[in-house]
Amino acid sequence: MLATERHSKILENVNKEKTVTVAELSKLLDVSEVTIRKDLIKLEQEGLLSRVHGGASIAGFLPLERSFTEKQTERMEEKARIARQALLHVQPGDTLILGAGTTTMELAKLLGQVAELTVVTNAVNIAMELNSHGVHQVILIGGEMRAKSFAVVGAVAEDNLKKLSVYKCFIGADGIHEKDGFSTLSLAESHVNRIMMERARKVYVLADHTKFGESHFSSFADLSAVDRIITDRLDAQMQASFLDLGVKIEVAQG
Template sequence: MLATERHGRILEHVQKKKTVTVAELSRLLDVSEVTVRKDLIKLEQEGLLSRVHGGASVAHFLPLERSFTEKQGERVEEKARIARQALAHIQPGDTLILGAGTTTMELAKLLGQIPDLTIVTNAVNIAMELNSHGAHHVILIGGEMRAKSFALVGPVAEDNLKKLSVSKCFIGADGIHEHDGLSTLSLAEGKANRIMMERSRKVYVLADHTKFGETHFSSFADLSDVDRIVTDRLDEQTLATFRELGVKIELAEGQEDKE
């Protein structure tokens, strides 16, 4: 198991249990306690958890933003399933916006299957992936590139986005909360995401289950601004909460909230 995969499983387990022991994580991951302690040190340095005697607990402060490369190895299969589910909402001839992120990158990898697309993106790495297909009209907006996510942001990016209009927008989020809506760790990316949504007739949010119930630094949209959220899985209580709010949730396993 790669270190990035271990880190993702550790964070999921800590979020679920609130406090865990080194021995417990060692058994869960089938690695030595020495390896677990090294992982916990790194995750604490990144602001993602707090180490306590003999284990770790949820962090009592805002997490530090991790890079695209660091996040790319986490929940790989879940992101791939979400992307495959989202692909069903795209038809030949569509005009799209793809926001930055690891799950939207997974969708970009699949778009070579659909011809005659016009795709706008603010992510340099996603534009390169789309261009490699040789099948689409790809528009990479200008702006200041963020090293963490390869996203183009700032006044130039915002002005360019405001001049465009597309049929569908696919974006990610660091947090999806029943009261606080959609949020991200970057104020600049949040502003760009907001404009992408405003310039699209339909908005799809692609996010794995760990993003639900989370609120981060920059809230950029209400749940009512979203046409559909595509995720890998949700527990019944969370699904019921969002259903009561009128949010359409589509699960990658094929279960869809149709109420």
């Protein structure tokens, strides 16, 4: 199938469904997801659609934020691999910040294997998971809880974080883009993420391969602001482009 024909079918599906995923388009057009992502980049540059996390939408259409519960069952094995890789960077006695998210929750489940941690989090569900281990000091910051993500945000949360300092921060992102850096769909969470990163000496972003090349509503950090991105897999071309920018990427082992 010629690229022009492929582009036409992509636009037809986007206009019909409002939002489509890379996986759906790959199956429909019988081409790789890498090819579809390249097609979406070109069509976005031409102003014909907007790229969103994992797919595309009609131009100017703002994607709806999905809840933690909706995202929890997606790419479960990939998130578990990323969490196991991230655990290698946690040492007994560490002080940590864990941001809200499904991949950071997977890391929280593993932290019972490491002794004497002090863990700060803005996620109510992550705090409950950590507390169930019975071996850590868990600090849940105050503020307004967001129903979709269980994240605590707002002025009170930001003020709480500014009074703390930790050694390592593990955080997620909805998008990782060469020019736009790290982004998320929520402005309130974006503000809190930025402060979390500022209050840590080392910052690790945990994100699966679908987040790369994506840019969302609110950018919260440049690529240079993190020490390492831990992901499940990344195609060679994408990895090379990020490495050229000086970004350290660690791919989780199977």
